[in-house]
Amino acid sequence: MIRRHPNLILGAGLTGLLCLAALVSLVWTPYAYDAMAIAERMQGPSATHWLGTDQFGRDIATRLMVGARNSITVGVVAVGIGLLAGGALGILAAACGGWIDEIVARCADVVFAFPAIVSAILITAVFGPGAVNAIIAIGFFNIPVFARVARGAALQEWGMEYSRAGLAIGKSRFGVSRDHVLPNIAAVLVVQATIQFAVAILAEAALAYLGLGTQPPAPSWGRMLFDAQTLMAIDPKLAILPGLAIALAVLGLNLLGDGLRDILDPRLRVAPIG
Amino acid sequence: MLAFLARRSLVLLATLFAASLAIFLVLEVLPGDPALLILGLEARDDTLAALRSQMGLDRPAPERYLAWIGGLLAGSSGISHTYSVPVFELIGARLAVTVPLAAIALVLSTVLAVPLGMLAATRRGRMGDYGVMGFSQVGMAIPNFWFAILSILLFAVTLRWFPASGFPGWQAGAGAALWALVLPAFSLALPEAAILARVTRASVLETLGADYVRTARAKGLGERRILWGHVLRNALIPMTTILGLQFAFLVAGSIVVEAVFALPGLGRLIFQAVSQRDLVVVRDVVLLLVAVVVVVNFAVDIAYAMIDPRARRAA
Numbered sequence: 001m002i003r004r005h006p007n008l009i010l011g012a013g014l015t016g017l018l019c020l021a022a023l024v025s026l027v028w029t030p031y032a033y034d035a036m037a038i039a040e041r042m043q044g045p046s047a048t049h050w051l052g053t054d055q056f057g058r059d060i061a062t063r064l065m066v067g068a069r070n071s072i073t074v075g076v077v078a079v080g081i082g083l084l085a086g087g088a089l090g091i092l093a094a095a096c097g098g099w100i101d102e103i104v105a106r107c108a109d110v111v112f113a114f115p116a117i118v119s120a121i122l123i124t125a126v127f128g129p130g131a132v133n134a135i136i137a138i139g140f141f142n143i144p145v146f147a148r149v150a151r152g153a154a155l156q157e158w159g160m161e162y163s164r165a166g167l168a169i170g171k172s173r174f175g176v177s178r179d180h181v182l183p184n185i186a187a188v189l190v191v192q193a194t195i196q197f198a199v200a201i202l203a204e205a206a207l208a209y210l211g212l213g214t215q216p217p218a219p220s221w222g223r224m225l226f227d228a229q230t231l232m233a234i235d236p237k238l239a240i241l242p243g244l245a246i247a248l249a250v251l252g253l254n255l256l257g258d259g260l261r262d263i264l265d266p267r268l269r270v271a272p273i274g
Numbered sequence: 275m276l277a278f279l280a281r282r283s284l285v286l287l288a289t290l291f292a293a294s295l296a297i298f299l300v301l302e303v304l305p306g307d308p309a310l311l312i313l314g315l316e317a318r319d320d321t322l323a324a325l326r327s328q329m330g331l332d333r334p335a336p337e338r339y340l341a342w343i344g345g346l347l348a349g350s351s352g353i354s355h356t357y358s359v360p361v362f363e364l365i366g367a368r369l370a371v372t373v374p375l376a377a378i379a380l381v382l383s384t385v386l387a388v389p390l391g392m393l394a395a396t397r398r399g400r401m402g403d404y405g406v407m408g409f410s411q412v413g414m415a416i417p418n419f420w421f422a423i424l425s426i427l428l429f430a431v432t433l434r435w436f437p438a439s440g441f442p443g444w445q446a447g448a449g450a451a452l453w454a455l456v457l458p459a460f461s462l463a464l465p466e467a468a469i470l471a472r473v474t475r476a477s478v479l480e481t482l483g484a485d486y487v488r489t490a491r492a493k494g495l496g497e498r499r500i501l502w503g504h505v506l507r508n509a510l511i512p513m514t515t516i517l518g519l520q521f522a523f524l525v526a527g528s529i530v531v532e533a534v535f536a537l538p539g540l541g542r543l544i545f546q547a548v549s550q551r552d553l554v555v556v557r558d559v560v561l562l563l564v565a566v567v568v569v570v571n572f573a574v575d576i577a578y579a580m581i582d583p584r585a586r587r588a589a
Contacts, residue, residue, distance in 0.1 A: 109285075110292045113564045113571075115526030118544070122300050122560065125548040202417055206530050209419050210545065222417075229423055229534070233431045243420030251415035 008259025014252025022072045025065035033066045034058065034217045042235045051241055054224075055231055060238075063219040064245050070131065070220050071249060074204040074213075075197045077135045082142020083193055089143070090150025091181060094158055095173045104151065108144035116141045116203060124212040131220075134213040138203045142196055149192045153185035160184075187264035194257035198250045205246050221246050278579055286572045293564045298339050301553050307331075311551050312355050329355070342557065352554035356547070361558045364543065371441055372532070372539035375455050376524040379462035384517065387467040391474020395482065396501065406471055413468025418527060422461035422534040429457060439536040458535045462527055466520050473516050477509040484508070511581060518574040525566055 030050065037057035045052045051060040093104035111119070116138075123137035124130075157163055157180060166176040207213035208222030216223060221242040228238035309325045310317065326332050330341065345351060351361035394406035430438035436457050442450045481487065482505055490500045529541030536542075540559060547555035 106288070106292075109289055110296065113289055113293050113567050114296075114560075115523060115563055115567065117526055117529050118560055118563055121529070121545065121548055122297075122556075125556075126300060126303055198415075205417055206419060210530065210533055222419075225420060225423060229426075232423065232427050236427055239423050239427055243417065243424065246417050246420060247412070247415045250417075251411060254411060254414060 005259050005262065007255045008263065011252050011255030011257070011259050014248055015256050018068055018249045018252060019072065021065045022069040025062075025069050029059075029062040029065055031059040031062045033062050033219050042231070042238075044237070052237055054238060055227070055235075060241055063224065064221070064241065067219045067221045067224065067242065067245065068249070070214055070218065071201045071204060071246075074131070074135050074138065075200040078138035078142055078200040078204075079193050079196050081136075081139030082146045082196060083189060086143040086146025086148075087150045087189055090147040090152075091154050091177050091185075093147070093151045094154030094181070095177045101151075104147060108147050111141060111144040114141070117206060120203065120207055121210075121212065124207065129212040129215065131214040131218070134204055134207045137207070138200050142200070145196060146189065146192060149188060150185060153188045154181045157181040157184050187260075191257055191261045191264060194253055194260060198253035198257070201246065201249055201253070275579065279576065282572060282575055286568060289568050290561075290565060293568070294343060294561055295339070297557050297560050297564075298335075298342065301557055302335060346558070346561075351558055354547075354552055354555045356550050356552045356555075361555050364555065365540070365559060365562065368538060368540045368543045370444060371455075371537055372525060372528050372541065374452075375458055375462065375528055375532075375537070375539060376521060378452075378455055378459040379466065379524050379528075380517065380521055382459055382463035383467035383470055383520070386463065387470035388474050388513070390467075391471040392478055392501070392506065394471070394475040395478035398479065403475075406475065410468045410471045413464050413471075416464065418461045418465055419530045419534050421464055422458065422531055425457045425461060426534070439534075441535075441537050454535075454537075458528075458531050458537060461531050461534070462524055465527075466524065470513070470516060470520070474509065474513055477512045478505055481505045481509045511578075514577070515574050518570050521566075521570060526563055 035058060037053070039057065040049070040053050041055055041057040043049055043053045043057075049059050049061065051064065054060055054063070089104050093101040114122075119141055120134070120137040123140065124133050127133040127136065154177070158176075160180070163176050163180050166180055167173070171179070204213055204220070205222030205225070208220040209226045211223075211226070214220035214223060216227075224242035225239060228235075228242065232239035309322055309329060309331060313322060313325060323332075330338055333341075342352075353359065354361050354364055357364055390406045390409070394403045397403050426438050429436045437454050441454050444451050487500060487504055490504050495503075525540070528537075528539055529545060531537075532539040532541040533545060540563075544556060544559040544563075546552075547559065
């Protein structure tokens with residue numbers, strides 16, 4: 001298993017670690033994430049503070065754990081919005097065809113024309129900065145991604161004999177979509193969701209870095225990097241640890257997505273190594 | 275071909291129109307009164323009303339939309355209220371930072387990624403392949419602003435080779451200006467190079483299996499001739515698409531990187547304009563960024579159709 005699917009195993013391991021850190025942080029963290037202790041500020045790793053403390057003497061391990069929870073929340077909700085709305089639109093477009101299909105495709109084109117970070121800045125400008133609005137912004141530009149993927153995959157399914165047979169025995173287009181199209185394109189959507197999860201974590205970190213996402217004192221990996229920038233000459237770990245957390249989370253999710261694709265949908269397989 | 279060109283042009287115009295409408299509507303619901311923001315909370319009601327009418331804020335929305343688009347088409351822009359200069363002038367000055375930055379990043383990522391991708395494809399399943407694919411995975415996972423921060427820490431703070439932030443301006447000499455763009459360009463280029471290396475590897479692998487490559491081998495051509503003459507030239511087609519799209523994303527991606535390095539580029543401009551409610555600037559810059567994406571897409575489609583007649587029918 002490990003030899004055949006190294007991506008999947010490594011990806012699942014890293015993603016599992018991320019989820020574990022987030023779950024544990026719900027019931028237990030070494031310290032409170034906002035507990036300041038100025039006397040103990042910018043300490044190195046020790047038995048009492050595993051990863052040291054930040055400029056306010058807050059425990060970095062704690063803040064990274066709560067930050068993981070923050071990233072996962074953003075990822076789950078943003079991808080959920082995209083998957084539900086986009087998936088439904090894509091399946092609808094494929095099932096109806098004609099002008100509905102055309103409208104969905106053209107709307108997706110228009111949303112795609114906006115670089116993701118630009119629309120996120122616009123949306124947070126309208127609704128104000130904050131974690132919830134960052135989630136809405138990221139979820140919004142996930143919708144056309146899933147709509148396109150779902151539509152493309154669903155159109156293929158409509159070309160299959162069992163879909164036509166379903167129509168022939170009197171099922172409605174909705175019925176065929178539910179019974180034949182959806183189960184068959186689920187794998188593609190799951191793979192895309194994993195990749196978009198990674199994209200969402202990166203986007204949230206960027207927004208938080210720009211001051212448009214999660215607001216202090218709530219910990220967010222992106223915001224921790226922003227705070228570290230003025231202090232990193234004195235204490236480099238402040239700039240290294242949160243970035244490492246982002247990179248490992250994204251790496252894990254991307255590897256997991258690649259691994260899942262290899263197993264679930266061999267047609268889309270990236271030319272494998274070896 | 276003409277029919278295809280006409281149809282694509284129509285879609286281009288329609289997309290731009292829809293995007294401009296979307297921008298206008300989003301800014302309509304944006305909370306905050308620009309006139310009040312300029313004059314301050316103590317402003318007298320009649321001065322406020324005078325400024326509102328001077329800025330055209332008292333006219334109905336459709337009229338303001340038409341005035342905006344009409345102005346753009348006639349080649350004139352509004353006046354930024356924070357900088358008190360025409361928006362086009364402002365954008366022009368900022369493009370002098372962002373376009374070179376994105377262009378250098380594009381060149382860097384290509385120079386880095388194409389040889390790596392070819393190496394991986396020709397050494398498939400061996401150490402080189404594993405190395406390149408590993409680099410690609412790591413490169414895609416590292417946020418460009420974190421890479422930017424780390425490069426400041428190493429090359430600016432510790433080694434003092436490059437400036438940590440800011441831009442001296444082109445009037446300080448091309449050398450100094452380019453020097454300030456090196457670290458930002460690398461930060462922008464890394465994730466793009468990671469993606470491009472994967473695309474290069476995949477498309478070279480696909481071409482390596484083509485019949486004409488077998489024919490070339492059968493003719494007795496050297497591996498090097500085959501690789502550079504036959505494989506790379508054919509593999510370039512999908513790669514150009516990615517490159518075209520990447521330029522658009524590099525321009526947008528520079529928003530965050532410009533924030534890290536405090537570069538006075540387009541990204542900084544839109545970011546600051548949004549927080550200062552300088553909506554005249556916001557709408558023009560956003561529309562410009564959208565236009566870049568749409569026009570590049572259009573150009574790629576046209577280039578495709580010129581190379582490959584099948585693409586004309588598919589579209």
